[in-house]
Amino acid sequence: MEKAVSHSRTHYDTRRLVRMAVLVAIIFLLAFTPLGYLAIGPIAATTIQMPVIIGAVLMGPTAGAILGGFFGLSALLKVITMPGADLFATTIMTYSPFLYIVIAMIPRILMGWLAGLLAVGLKKMSFDKSGMVGYAITGFVGSMLNTIFYLGALWLLASNVVATYYGIDVSGVGAMVMTVATTAGIPEAIVSCIVVAAVSKALSKSLFK
Template sequence: MEKNLVTSSSLNTRKLVVAGMLSAISIFLGLTGLGFIAIPPVKATIMHIPVIIGAIIEGPIVGAIIGLCFGLFSIYQAFTTPTPTSFIFWNPIIAILPRVLIGVVSYYIYAGMSKAVKKHINLAGIFATATVSFMLFIALKVFLPIQVDGILTAIVFILLSVVVIKFKHTNKEKVLSIGTASILGTLTNTALVLGLVYLIYADRFAKAINVSPEIAGKFIAGIGITNGIPEALISALVTIPVVIAILKIKKK
């Protein structure tokens, strides 16, 4: 009994240390500007990546705590370095709720994908591929001046599916699970923040950026595409190797 209490205490301490460390990294990225990567014509943020990493390696509560710190920092930044649209993040519902849910969604997507991959690795791979193919389809239509139709999307999807199914790697299961969790966790933040902006501040936001209120919805959706897709892809590329390395260390 005493041994179990000691083990439980050490686990709780470790979770708190991980939450504090990753929260500090997220805030550091924001304060230094390193949390933003220029991908013309947009800037993609990586400040949410510590939330996803913490959620996957230590569970949804740790992920939610890191997300809470990320959200609180957003409020602090909105007040201390205001811009014409800073009023958005003065609202805790927009600043905090989506960031907390990044961790929760990322963990449960990872856990669900891990189970699915073990039982039906090819089907899980196809699901992950469908997600990436859809994102690439949207990205091509937005970022490149070319015509992208359903046939091209289907070809890309089939080719990526074959690559994923034939892909041989000792960590294939983890790559699929972590990658899918990273992408959907990132899109959770993007969709919730922008969705709440539209529901609560559509007219005020339109005035702040000097666009007609009638097109505010389309403008917000455009931001979601141009920011959300690069952020989701960068998130997967960064999170996969980091989490795999941490999980290997934890096993030792």
């Protein structure tokens, strides 16, 4: 009996690692291709939060946090290996590597973790038998959290860099951040809502059973 339980647990862990590896591969694929960042306004909108949120929805907050960490790591590696791809991020990295690491990593880890917690909470509600509503809500909220946390970190920790880079007064950084959050963040969240719901539903019936 113990051997059967141990074998089942090992099989579960292996499948979980494979799923995580697939999502990590997608994160890096998006990060290093034009599919990952869409230029909207002064800061690029991103689709890379989607595999993070999907992992959080299907595997829980810990998986979401880990995938969020890989999201941040992909951004960091891109700045190091392709500094011309995102001149704004490169500017922050040049100003303070530690500051950029914090801005790139912490918001994405928090986003993945909180998306997972939200998904767990929504699964416990009886109104959503199919799971689609919960997936869609998590996709939208998770994407907005990514936008809010990342732009918020820029506002709180790098206002002077943002102001210098874009040639505006420091007092105007907040307004610029709010504009980007609205014009880029909301459409991004709507797309995430649709994609996360559709993909999570499909995977929940197959790979993530």
